[in-house]
Amino acid sequence: MSAVPARAVHGDERTPVERRLRELLARRSVLPGVIESVDAGADLWELGMESLAMVGVMVAVEDEFGVEFPDELLTRDTFRSLAVITDAVVSLTREEGPA
Amino acid sequence: MTEAICRELASGVLAEHAAEVDRDARFPKEALAALRSHGLLSAAAPAGQGGLGADVPALARMAARLARGCGSTAMIWAMHQVQLACLLASDAGPELGAAVNRIVRDQLLVASATSEAGVGGALRRSACAVERDDPSPAARPDAGEPASTARLDKHATTVSYGLEADALLVSARRGPDSPPGDQVAVLLDAADASLETLGGWNPLGMRGTCSPALRIRAAFADWRILPVPFGDLVARVMTPLSHVLWSGVWYGLAAEAADRAAAHARGRAGTGSPPSGALAEMRWRLSAVEAQLAEAARAAQAVLTGAAEPTVAFTLLVNSLKLAASQVAVDVALAALRVCGMAGYSEDGPHSVARLVRDLLSAPLMIGNERLVAINAELALVARDR
Numbered sequence: 001m002s003a004v005p006a007r008a009v010h011g012d013e014r015t016p017v018e019r020r021l022r023e024l025l026a027r028r029s030v031l032p033g034v035i036e037s038v039d040a041g042a043d044l045w046e047l048g049m050e051s052l053a054m055v056g057v058m059v060a061v062e063d064e065f066g067v068e069f070p071d072e073l074l075t076r077d078t079f080r081s082l083a084v085i086t087d088a089v090v091s092l093t094r095e096e097g098p099a
Numbered sequence: 100m101t102e103a104i105c106r107e108l109a110s111g112v113l114a115e116h117a118a119e120v121d122r123d124a125r126f127p128k129e130a131l132a133a134l135r136s137h138g139l140l141s142a143a144a145p146a147g148q149g150g151l152g153a154d155v156p157a158l159a160r161m162a163a164r165l166a167r168g169c170g171s172t173a174m175i176w177a178m179h180q181v182q183l184a185c186l187l188a189s190d191a192g193p194e195l196g197a198a199v200n201r202i203v204r205d206q207l208l209v210a211s212a213t214s215e216a217g218v219g220g221a222l223r224r225s226a227c228a229v230e231r232d233d234p235s236p237a238a239r240p241d242a243g244e245p246a247s248t249a250r251l252d253k254h255a256t257t258v259s260y261g262l263e264a265d266a267l268l269v270s271a272r273r274g275p276d277s278p279p280g281d282q283v284a285v286l287l288d289a290a291d292a293s294l295e296t297l298g299g300w301n302p303l304g305m306r307g308t309c310s311p312a313l314r315i316r317a318a319f320a321d322w323r324i325l326p327v328p329f330g331d332l333v334a335r336v337m338t339p340l341s342h343v344l345w346s347g348v349w350y351g352l353a354a355e356a357a358d359r360a361a362a363h364a365r366g367r368a369g370t371g372s373p374p375s376g377a378l379a380e381m382r383w384r385l386s387a388v389e390a391q392l393a394e395a396a397r398a399a400q401a402v403l404t405g406a407a408e409p410t411v412a413f414t415l416l417v418n419s420l421k422l423a424a425s426q427v428a429v430d431v432a433l434a435a436l437r438v439c440g441m442a443g444y445s446e447d448g449p450h451s452v453a454r455l456v457r458d459l460l461s462a463p464l465m466i467g468n469e470r471l472v473a474i475n476a477e478l479a480l481v482a483r484d485r
Binding site for chain 1: 281
């Protein structure tokens with residue numbers, strides 16, 4: 001939870017991550033026809049994402065960005081929207097990567 | 100204190116009616132009345148609200164105690180505590196809050212209608228939806244009973260004690276256009292709902308839970324829709340607490356079977372042959388489940404209070420408890436049956452384990468273990484230490 005940064009501060013970092021994330025989920029047919037254009041803040045659960053699909057998303061995001069979510073971030077809340085996943089990825093890559 | 104009462108009731112009124120409840124597949128009304136008279140139906144509610152304030156580890160131990168007298172009664176009690184915890188965890192507005200308070204104060208019995216025909220046994224998918232005649236229910240200026248603006252019509256495949264309950268917690272899609280996974284839970288008064296039994300109830304075990312298929316139709320006011328999304332409620336309260344309290348029941352049934360096997364072996368101690376090694380095996384198997392149960396109960400308590408989040412590792416932990424407890428309890432009961440021989444196979448007598456075995460055979464089916472194995476296999480791909 002502490003790993004989620006204030007979004008406004010890191011706006012430039014977030015845009016490419018969010019785009020890659022959206023493309024990744026589209027490739028994996030998560031909410032097909034919806035994910036391509038949905039608002040980044042939209043609740044993916046309300047849009048019909050299912051629990052088992054979420055595990056696939058977790059694995060795909062870790063592989064795509066070369067990060068490993070600590071268990072406390074492996075929750076429904078972290079994977080609620082493109083924006084929240086992006087925040088988590090940005091924060092993890094900053095911790096782990098060369099920055 | 101509370102556990103002592105559970106033990107006393109189990110060996111008293113619960114055990115007294117258990118065989119008849121089982122034989123006739125009827126609701127254990129005497130046992131439920133006794134639980135009510137000791138405030139046990141509101142065990143999970145905070146003391147300040149009129150409950151007993153029992154935490155999850157205490158609830159699990161109570162479930163195990165009750166199961167030794169009557170598995171059906173213990174399972175009804177356990178399921179009711181889960182529904183109560185769901186209601187208490189919902190950030191309720193004034194009207195829903197008052198309804199929940201009344202449930203706690205009057206110890207009303209709450210059943211769950213989450214199963215549904217056509218969704219393949221998946222808790223997290225609904226076919227039926229909350230429907231409205233008027234898509235934008237405006238605030239009504241007239242005082243008095245709020246109008247029924249919403250309705251639902253659900254074919255639930257298994258509603259334990261549904262016809263005996265005072266209230267039902269029913270899952271449904273949020274609206275007619277919502278995807279199957281976007282669900283809400285609705286608290287219905289049984290008096291306001293039309294319940295139609297579809298088919299009979301004549302199962303192998305847990306016969307007193309009276310869990311037929313029901314068609315549920317109701318019109319209701321909007322405040323009866325729990326504000327918390329059903330998926331969050333399932334992850335935080337319903338699934339962990341179900342697995343922990345059901346496992347408590349199964350542990351109690353298996354421990355009772357092991358005790359009966361030991362009693363049977365004692366009665367034959369004069370014959371000169373040493374007691375069966377199965378008696379030792381039952382003990383280590385039970386110890387393992389007991390420890391796993393206590394650990395999962397502590398974790399579930401932390402998630403219930405918000406001190407911890409329902410993470411992947413937590414979900415794996417409670418699912419693993421369910422898988423292990425449901426299988427080990429059956430193994431222990433079957434080992435007890437082998438030790439007791441024909442005395443155990445008989446439905447009558449002090450060394451009968453027949454009903455215990457039959458009750459326990461439901462354990463791997465309640466949220467089917469095959470489904471749970473498939474889920475845990477996926478979760479294992481991202482599992483890390485908690």
